[in-house]
Amino acid sequence: MDFVFTVCDNAASEVCPVWPGQPMTAHWSVPDPAAVTGSPEQIERAFRDAFMILERRITLFLSLPLSTLGQLAIQREIDRVGQQ
Numbered sequence: 001m002d003f004v005f006t007v008c009d010n011a012a013s014e015v016c017p018v019w020p021g022q023p024m025t026a027h028w029s030v031p032d033p034a035a036v037t038g039s040p041e042q043i044e045r046a047f048r049d050a051f052m053i054l055e056r057r058i059t060l061f062l063s064l065p066l067s068t069l070g071q072l073a074i075q076r077e078i079d080r081v082g083q084q
Helices: 009-013 039-061 071-082
Strands: 002-010 022-030
Touching: 002 071, 022 039, 022 071, 039 071
Parallel strands: 002 022
Antiparallel strands: none
C-alpha cells in the first residue's frame, strides 16, 4: 500500500496531481518555515516547530495497525493524524 502526504499550508487549495497506482492520500498541513521572516532565532524556531509536527505525525502513522484496518479506516486514521 502506498501513501502520499501533502504538508504545505498552500497545498490544500491546489489541484492535486494524479498519483500512479492510486495511493492513499492525506493533507497534513504544516506552516511553511521557509516563509517565516524575523530574527535568526524566530526562523530557527519555525523550522524546529515544523520538524516536531512532522516527527509526531510520522510516529503516529507508523504506530497504526495497518494490517488490521480496512481501507476506509486507514483513510480516516491518516486524516486524523494530520489534524493532530
